[in-house]
Amino acid sequence: MTQSEFINIVTPFKDKVFRLAKRLLVSTEEAEDATQEVLIKLWKNKKKIKEYNNIEAFSMTMTKNFCFDKLKSKQAQNLKIVHSNYQDHNVALQKQVELNDSLDWIGKIMEDLPEQQKMVVQLRDIEQYDFKEIAKMLDMNETAVRVTLSRARKTIREKLTKTHNYGVK
Amino acid sequence: MLNNIEHLLEKYENGETSLKEEAQLKNYFSQETVAPHLEMYKPMFQYFIVNKKEQFTKDISLLEVNATKKKFNFKWLSIAAVAVLMLSIFVFNPTQSQEDLITEADRADYENAKAALALVSQHLNKATAQVSYLKVINTAGTQVDYLKEINDPMGRIFNNN
Numbered sequence: 001m002t003q004s005e006f007i008n009i010v011t012p013f014k015d016k017v018f019r020l021a022k023r024l025l026v027s028t029e030e031a032e033d034a035t036q037e038v039l040i041k042l043w044k045n046k047k048k049i050k051e052y053n054n055i056e057a058f059s060m061t062m063t064k065n066f067c068f069d070k071l072k073s074k075q076a077q078n079l080k081i082v083h084s085n086y087q088d089h090n091v092a093l094q095k096q097v098e099l100n101d102s103l104d105w106i107g108k109i110m111e112d113l114p115e116q117q118k119m120v121v122q123l124r125d126i127e128q129y130d131f132k133e134i135a136k137m138l139d140m141n142e143t144a145v146r147v148t149l150s151r152a153r154k155t156i157r158e159k160l161t162k163t164h165n166y167g168v169k
Numbered sequence: 170m171l172n173n174i175e176h177l178l179e180k181y182e183n184g185e186t187s188l189k190e191e192a193q194l195k196n197y198f199s200q201e202t203v204a205p206h207l208e209m210y211k212p213m214f215q216y217f218i219v220n221k222k223e224q225f226t227k228d229i230s231l232l233e234v235n236a237t238k239k240k241f242n243f244k245w246l247s248i249a250a251v252a253v254l255m256l257s258i259f260v261f262n263p264t265q266s267q268e269d270l271i272t273e274a275d276r277a278d279y280e281n282a283k284a285a286l287a288l289v290s291q292h293l294n295k296a297t298a299q300v301s302y303l304k305v306i307n308t309a310g311t312q313v314d315y316l317k318e319i320n321d322p323m324g325r326i327f328n329n330n
Contacts, residue, residue: 003231010229020227032227043231106216123218128188150184156213157182164209 009038009049013056016127017063023122024067026111032072038063040053060137064119071115109159117152124149171204178210 017027017038022031038059042049052058110118123134124145135142174197180186197203198214244274 006231008227014229015224019220019223022223032225035225036227036230039229040231076172103212103216103219106212125191126220128191128221146184150182151183153184157210160209162212 001049003043006043006046009055010042010059013059014039016056017059019126020060020063020119020122021067023110023118024064024115025070029068034063034066038066041066054133054136055138057133060123061139064138068115105163106156106160109156113152113155116148117155120145120148121152121156125153174204174207178207 014035018031018035021034021038022028025031025034041062042055042059047084049055051164110121113121119138120134123129124131129137131142131145134140138145140148174194177186177190177194181191186194195214195218198207198211199218204213
C-alpha cells in the first residue's frame, strides 16, 4: 500500500478521530498530536488493515484508548490545572452569564461530563453513528450506550434549564 | 408540529430517538425562532452541528514512522553490542589462553625452578634451626632480671622487717 492510498482510506474519518481526541483531551494541540499518533499507528499496521472489516470503528477505538492513556499519564504527573482554584467566584458567575447564550457554555457543560458520557455524546449527537457502531467502538453493549447517552443528555438539559432560568431572572 | 417536537425531545432524553428523528430535532432547532419554552435547547443542537464541522487541518505526516523505526533499530543495536561484548569476553578469556600457551619447554623450566627453590628453602630451614639456640639469650636475660633488686636495697630491708 502506498502512502497516497493510505491517505485516501484515512481521509474520510481523520476529522472524526481528531474531534473525539479533542473531546477527551480538550486542548487542540494535544488532539492534533493524538490524531497524528493514531494515524501513524495505523500506517505501521497497514498490512493488517485489510483484515479489519471496519477501519473507521477500529480507529475510533484506538483513539479512545490512546486518549485514555494520555489522560492517565497526565493524572499521574499531576499536571492537571484546575481553573476554579484561582478564579474569583464572582468573576466565574459573571462569565457564566456571558456564556449563557453562546455555544461555549455547552462546551463547558460537556467538559464536566464523565469520560464515557462525553464519548457517547460525541459519537452520537455530533458524529451521528448508530448505536451498534458506538457499542463496537467503545466495547459496550447497546443498552449500556443508550443508558449512558440518556444520562448525559439529561445532565446537559438540567444544566441548561438552570442557566436559562437564571438568565430569565 | 410543536407537539411532535416535545414528544421527540422526551424520547431524545431517554436515548430512544433514531438518527432520523435526531436530524429532525436539529433541523427544528436551527430555525431562527423556536417555541420560547424550548429556547434553551437551541444552543445545544447548534453546538452539535457546529462541532461536526471542525477539521483536522494539519498535514498527515507519515515520516515519523521512519523516526520511530530508527529508534527501534537503535535499541536492537545496543542489545547486539552487549551480546558481542559478552561473547568476546568468553572467546578471548585470558586465563584460558594462557593455559593454551604453556609449552613443554616452559613446563621443564617450571620444574627446574621449583626444584631450585625447594633446595634453597631446605637450606634456609637448616640455617634457622641452627640460629634457634639464640632463644637461650632471652632466658639468660630473665635470669639476670633479679639484679634490678640490688637497686632497691631499702625495699628488701623493709620487706625483712
